[in-house]
Amino acid sequence: MKMDYLQALKRVDEARGAWIMHGQEPLLEQNLLDAFRKSWSTHEIERQRYDISNVGDWRNVFNALNSLSLFSTQLAVEVHGNIKPDASSLKLLKSYIQQNEHNLLLVVMPKQDSNSLKSSFFQLIEANGVTVPLTANYPQDRQRILGLEAEKLGIRLASDAWQWLEQHHEHNLLAAKNSLMRVSDTFADVEVIQIDHLYSCLQDQSRYTTYDLNDALLDGNLAQSIKIFQYLIASGEAMTLILWSISKEMRLLMQLFEQPQNALQLGIWKNKISVYQQALRRLNPAVFLNWPALLLRIDASIKGIGNENPEHLIQQAISSLCGKPLFSDIA
Template identity: 25%
Template structure:
């Protein structure tokens, strides 16, 4: 089993399909780091022709033969495939353990000088030593590459935040004031990397590239509107137009940046469109929600929105959002109201 540094080195070596392992196993309890590592690998695979994707979720009653069959069947369209198996508990059970050992042997027996026809990715939570030494996990580790994604130590969080800001062209002022600003962000997110990631994105939306002062950081992080931007997206998903209009009035009155609101709404529209296309093709909505990491209130709101909103309405809402994006950058969007806030009301009306 390798750590993140070795996995990053492996990623850099993936210049051809022949460099891929047929199997990757990811284990960890930090969702953001897990998601980003898997996405980096999948992006490399997609660039080299692994364009067909399938996601399996192991839950009660899971048919393990589906995994075994997937390793033996060819793509219907002749494309190379990427198949994910998510085991949320990290405990496959007796039948699952036997199936995984059989699957590992199946993978090990296959050899292709041009690279595997199918790349398998198994996603597990953080594993204890007993599980790591189990026969089923050891067989997976031997058949491919097992990667352990460790959590970030709290003491390293400020430097991690600084590195993320640098990737989006921003930096914190040097000296004690800058260190205080980084520590302040770390304290506010309480070690939650997804929350830290969202705050970093917010800073990128609110301020241009360049150096950020401690005052700018504190102002952005502390600004919690009475009408929350993310609650607005939930109101839109619920189709509650009166609440959407009240929240837009409140957000506008409080001076909440339009670009931040538009980013949040656009992300929801993109995901809703993606899920709509997949569900209309007969895929399981619950599996789609889990595969796209939809949790909490939205796990209830998305299925209702998928039933309520037509594909044509979604396409129109996405077009309006694109026009609002042009408006926010000072460009013309003749088909939209002059006030972008009224354009957001049109989006809300289409989702009711």
Template identity: 30%
Template sequence: MQLRPEQLARHLESPLAALYLINGDEPLLVQEAADGIRAAAIKQGYDERIRHDVDRSFNWSDVLADAQALSLFAQRRLMELRFNNKPDAAATQALCALAAQPPEDTVLLILLPKIDGKAQKAKWYSEVEGAGVGVSLYNIDANELPKWLTARAKGLGLSLPADALQLIVDRTEGNLLAAAQTLEKLKLLHPDTAPSVEDVAAVVSDSARYSVFDLADAVLNGDATRTARLVLGLQAEGVAESIVLWALQKDLRGLTLIAEQMHSSDQRQASSQLLTQQGFWSRRQGPAQNALRRLSLPRLQRMSSGIIDIDRAIKGQSPDRAWDGLLRLAMAMAGRPLFTG
């Protein structure tokens, strides 16, 4: 069964399905959808949570063993499969097996990167979605962002003038997490009054000397010296590692998808339309073209596969330091890797 994103909350008030298939590239939307399912699962007695982070070298026997073991116990559990890349042949085969025979007393939550309409017609996707509920979370473009912000502000009890909304749109450039945090700050600072455009400007101006947007631009421009300085500056300012990872991952994923399409169609240069589709607005298209000339497809794919290690470090699931991983990733994207090989 397929649900629209706005239908999910109402659906979760009923007994949960055996399987949820969520796909999308916007971290905030994916996070909030997953949080809603987790909260509903806890409310309905699924007290234990098992999480598997899936990459290209993932051993599917671990998941299948967990699935078999779960049926031996009465305790109800939520099993999450979080994909960093689109499923390969081994993954789709395992997902179809799980969909055909879901483990007992278990809700499967499968989180995927964006799967386009054509790919959703694939046999594996239809089989998995048919065993439960599928939700596609589409990115919110610049034209839709004011409407999204207005609805979110209303949910917080905020009323913002049009020029204030546009200021948030211009400053956050499509970063929904930053936009949502801006609204939350405004609610805390102005709980009983409607914020003015000056109030919004004070919040979005950001007193910190360093910005993740500056870092993303430095990386795209191949300015390794400024990239290193910005990463260290963001760390010193206490900026959340997850925000920095979001900024780097967003561009890395876009560049990788563009490079894959260029390779498959034997193109030497990406079109403006293709760049726009992957979130590179007009002023960033030149730097994006330079980055694509600087970084080969295999190199981009290797960097993408390392995202999951940084994510684990941020979540405390690895002994590695997240900031070290972020610095390595940013420098590699800027064209000056700290280590070769």
């Protein structure tokens, strides 16, 4: 079955079998993962994490699901990556779904195209488990999601303040949540937040934003990009938001390279098409092959997995996007 984000949040405690979360909304992904991990901890469910870097890694996942430690009665296996199981691993998945009613396989994947959603892997889980697209395509969906965030912070916004917040952040939920946190701290005693409160709180919060970083990246201005990145880090911008901005530009450039006539359908604004086209002319297409792995490394380092420094990795991504890679292995 398919569930949206808000439905999935309500079903976390009873989740069993196989679930897939997929999308490009870091706020929704992080909130759901936090809810799952809290539930597992509360119910003393053993948790294991696997990062899929090749098809063979799926065997380790199913081996884990079919074995428990001496001190556990239930297991949750959290899988991250963008590589789907092959035919032999799909057989193991079918066997797991049919025979194991107590454990949970939770797969976390980036946004998938229509062909991927029609694959045997997705079809099998949708028919026997749960798929959760991490999207919020409509204003009412985004406001409900952010309404929950405001409720957690103990604040209320006037209806026109919601509209201003969404327009200000161009539908970026994670950035909007960060703004709610700022306005909550600044106007803790205000009963209903108005547009004036938002504006006065946010206009001076940062000299640069992630949108300025995106513009500098597309222009190929390495010095300005690094300057903005360092400012964002110093001003406390969430690393996940910076990664989201960089990965969005990488994804759009790769998609535009493959579908040069479909810029509008890919979500590129009409007045930005020429900027993306100029960026493509500047870049060597060979760099696209390295971007997915680099983004996975950044994501893992932000989550504290491994010994790599996320700031250093993000600077590598920035340099690569500007067409001036720091190292030959990501050229």
